[in-house]
Structures are given as C-alpha cells and as structure tokens.
Amino acid sequence: MMPLAAYTLLHFGTQCPPNEPCVIPVWFAPVIYAPSGVLFAGLAFVLRDVLQRLAGLYLSLIAVILGTFLSYFYVAPELAIAACSAYLLSELSDTVVYSILQRYNWILAIFISASIGLLIDSLVFLQLAFHSLMFLEGQIIGKMWMVVLSLPLIHLLRRKLFVKIAPV
Numbered sequence: 001m002m003p004l005a006a007y008t009l010l011h012f013g014t015q016c017p018p019n020e021p022c023v024i025p026v027w028f029a030p031v032i033y034a035p036s037g038v039l040f041a042g043l044a045f046v047l048r049d050v051l052q053r054l055a056g057l058y059l060s061l062i063a064v065i066l067g068t069f070l071s072y073f074y075v076a077p078e079l080a081i082a083a084c085s086a087y088l089l090s091e092l093s094d095t096v097v098y099s100i101l102q103r104y105n106w107i108l109a110i111f112i113s114a115s116i117g118l119l120i121d122s123l124v125f126l127q128l129a130f131h132s133l134m135f136l137e138g139q140i141i142g143k144m145w146m147v148v149l150s151l152p153l154i155h156l157l158r159r160k161l162f163v164k165i166a167p168v
Contacts, residue, residue: 001044002067002087005037006075009083012036023135026142034138041087041121042143045114046150048091049098053106057099064091082128090121107155111147118143 013022013036021035044067052060068088072080094117101109122139126132 001040001047002071002083003073005040005044006071006079006083007037008040009035009037009079010075021129023138024142026138026145032138032141034135034142037083038139038142039146042114042118042146043150044087044091045094045117045121045143046110046147046154048094049102049110049113050154052095052098053102057095060095064088064095067091079129082125085128086121086125089124090117093117093120106158107151110154111151114147115144118147 009021010016011022013024015033016022021037023033024036024038025031026034026038048060048064051063064087068084068091071083071087075083094113097116098109098113101112118140122136122143123133126135126139
C-alpha cells in the first residue's frame with residue numbers, strides 16, 4: 001500500500017500544483033484537502049492488522065519493512081525519507097497496540113491501533129516532508145475514512161476468514 005500511496009501523492013488528485021503534492025477533498029463543508037496518498041495510507045493500517053491476524057506477527061513486520069523499502073523508490077528523496085520514516089514509526093506503533101488489544105476485541109483493536117498509527121503517520125510525514133502541519137486535519141480525516149469504511153467489511157468477513165484462527 002505504501003508504494004501506491006507514495007506514487008499517488010505526486011500523480012493523482014483533484015489539484016496537482018507544480019512541485020507540490022496532489023490533493024483531494026476529504027471533507028466537504030468547509031472543504032478540507034489532504035495529499036492524495038492519504039487514502040492508501042489509511043488502508044495500510046487496516047490491512048497490516050488483517051495480515052497479522054492471518055499470517056502472524058513476523059510476516060506482518062516483514063511486510064512493513066518491505067513497504068518502507070519499496071516506497072523509497074517512488075518519490076523524490078526528501079519525500080521518500082519523510083514517507084519511510086512516518087510509515088515505519090506509525091506501523092510499528094500500530095503493531096504494538098494491535099498486538100495487545102486484539103485478544104479482547106478484534107474490530108476495536110483495529111480501530112484503536114489504526115487511529116494511533118494514522119495520527120503518528122500524519123504528524124511525522126507532514127513535519128518531515130513539508131515542515132508544516134497544514135494538512136494535518138485532512139490527513140487524519142482521509143485516513144480515518146478508510147479505516148471506518150473498511151471495518152464493516154472486515155466484520156462481515158471475519159467469520160469466513162478467521163474461523164480456525166486463534167488470536168496471535
């Protein structure tokens with residue numbers, strides 16, 4: 001997901017000013033914008049939690065490291081460092097919180113861990129990439145949209161996906 005978020009950041013959006021990230025609206029009254037990679041970044045937190053549930057902690061950590069490495073190749077070096085740093089810190093935070101909470105309530109664990117991860121990701125990325133928190137509100141809203149929209153689907157699929165899998 002993160003390489004896709006990094007690529008989208010520079011190539012797709014409702015507005016793509018020169019030498020700036022492409023942006024999309026994430027809220028409509030008043031309009032709040034966020035860099036376009038925000039949707040994939042939000043989805044990455046949920047998918048990492050699902051991967052951990054399906055394949056285990058070690059494979060999900062390998063995926064985080066691989067995603068960090070691959071996203072470096074899709075954007076300029078200064079954006080790559082910001083994206084990789086934010087992704088690694090936020091995904092590791094998500095992993096720790098999810099690992100603790102998933103034993104109690106799986107859906108709530110995904111929501112809480114993703115919320116913490118997306119906040120860390122937004123703060124670190126915006127500060128390192130743009131030296132500004134101008135898009136912070138939009139980053140949080142855009143990532144939260146993806147988390148909230150994915151939860152009902154995960155809830156519906158969990159019996160099919162996880163019938164024989166015990167919490168890890």
